[in-house]
Amino acid sequence: MASALSSRLLPLGLCFIVLFNGCFAQLERSQQQKQSRLRGRSDCQIDRISAREPNRVLQSEAGVSEFWVSDENDELDCAGVEVARHTINTKGLFLPFYANAPELVYVVRGSGIQGSAFPGCPETFESSSEGAGRGKEQFLDRHQKVFRYKEGDILALPAGAVHWTYNDGDTQIVLIVLRDTSNVANQLDRNFRKFFLAGNPQSQQVGYGQPEREHAGGSGGWGKQKLHEQESSNIFNGFDDQILQEVFKVEFNIVNQLKGQKDNRGFIVRADNFDVLIPEKQEYQRSSPRNGIEENICSTELRANIADPDRADVYNPRGGRLSSLNGHKLPILNWLQLSAEKGVLYKNAVLAPNYNLNSHSIIYVTSGNSRLQIVRNDGTAVFDGFVQQGQLIVVPQNFAVVKKAGEQGCEWVAFKTNDNAITTQLAGRFSFLRALPEEVVANSYEISREQAKELKYNRQEGVVLSPTSGSTRQKGMNALLNVLFS
CATH class of the missing domain: 2.60.120.10 (Jelly Rolls)
Incomplete structure (x- = not known):
């Protein structure tokens, strides 16, 4: 009986081994593909970043x-x-x-x-x-x-x-x-x-x-x-x-x-004489779980709308909205290893200070303008100025950035060099400060427990921050910005 049981378990064990090795190999290939961006990379020392027009x-x-x-x-x-x-x-x-x-x-x-x-x-x-x-x-x-x-x-x-x-x-x-x-x-x-x-x-x-x-x-x-x-x-x-x-x-x-x-x-x-057959009604790709069909290259979707307000991932009625498009929403992006983000800030609204954990961000302003501050690892501001409609600016991986819209507001699209780009917040309800004990915050910045509590909890909004008056909440925000970007 033991021999019969062993004969049944052996093929099952082999299947698990093959499955594990296959999954591990797939993960390893994925890592190699992502690391391939470093191939041939020179030693880059970013001392200055510019908001650019096409040249x-x-x-x-x-x-x-x-x-x-x-x-x-x-x-x-x-x-x-x-x-x-x-x-x-x-x-x-x-x-x-x-x-x-x-x-x-x-x-x-x-x-x-x-x-x-x-x-x-x-x-x-x-x-x-x-x-x-x-x-x-x-x-x-x-x-x-x-x-x-x-x-x-x-x-x-x-x-x-x-x-x-x-x-x-x-x-x-x-x-x-x-x-x-x-x-x-x-x-x-x-x-x-x-x-x-x-x-x-x-x-x-x-x-x-x-x-x-x-x-x-x-x-x-x-x-x-x-x-x-x-x-x-x-x-x-x-x-x-x-x-x-x-x-x-x-x-x-x-x-x-x-x-x-x-x-x-x-x-x-x-081409004046141009007549190509196109289906009259086409539905735009919406977020859906993977089932393998969309990932077939012959039938995969190559297009998705990122500007529709109904599809915003983050929305603040007083501040604006953010929409992201990654490999989970459009599977072809897993192959391209790219993603995108569409942002809209209303007049004087602020995009909370943040950094891109695993990608560069290439930002193109489609309308309005905004003031940007970009800070590298040694605390040096490599950009502090306004980015206007039609201009392009690069925020390198892990460089901290804060964005405040001008009087006309600001809209932009950001291309990111990872199919699942991750952004880490430095202020707001989802920031790292919320994850730290008050004692750590107070001792790290040499402030009182009450001031630490203000830093952690004064701003209840998450990513898109509405403009505020000179209140206590604004003072708390200014204190954080002084710490991060001074």
Whole structure:
């Protein structure tokens, strides 16, 4: 009997061993992927952070692309990211491309059509019309799915997949794009490379002047500027004409068009005749438990809205709101290892002092302005000033930051370099002070027990703090800010 029982338990034990090893291996792979952001990282010493305007612009036939060109060892380079802003005019088509690093896109303004093609996925969309004189339906085109997006949406663009977008609306589309060049998907180096599959993207630079490859001012430790945006032909231009004719079975004149050597429209072109089948009603992805289906790359959601007030994670009717989008809400972000946050502060409201536990935060102000203070580990303020609409600023991992909206309020989107970014509060109902005994607070700051109690409990709000008058509550808040940021 013991032998029979052992024979039954042995396979079960083996299953547990395999399951444990599989889970451990998966966890280990996840850790390796997250640690891969450190690959090739130089020793960054952030002495100063700037609120930046884009410093390079490329003009196309139907739009404009602007870039925040980083310097070696500045905060963008140290965060391992690049940022761009695309303005697409009505009937503008952003030509198909693939990239060596994932991109996370926030739709600042407008609405349009997005298409993404993944290798090995089926062509599930079919465009059809009536056959001439026969009354029978004929299928004219088959392609992978496309979807609509609108203002406030986040679009996830995995590396290696082919992406395009089209503006079929009546207003311009404005997109702010984060490129994660330190992602594990980018195995060559930390430079962003976009591979266009059509056109001749030799766009003309206008407006901001030609940035030099060698940046002057070596005393600040900022060396070469990174200029890797493609300004040349599409990838088919490098192949032999006869080979292209053979593999596509087309005439030479089509091969010439494929190469796009005489195309001077840039990479955002005007497409007046554009008719793509799109389902009329599309529901936006809401928070739901994982079931494995959404994580299939062929059927996964690539879009979620982050600006809808109904979906706010934190809401203060006197202060504003915060909405987060991470891998739990949009599973594709687990693959990209990125997340996002949308913030709205009302007039003079404050976002409680905090730091990002496991990610950098790249903030783009979409409207209004706010005063920011950013403090590094030695207590030095590396930024203290106002960030205006259209400007970008980086808050490095673990650097403490406090934000107070101006007279017009402030709205922003923050891209974070972790699919489950965690923020730790330094003030408010969820701060570390609430977790400490009063005795620890009093002795740490050399204050009385009564003052320690004020620091802990005067502010009952959690993350978004409403503006207050010169009351005792405000004095308690000022005391904390003096301790943290003086």
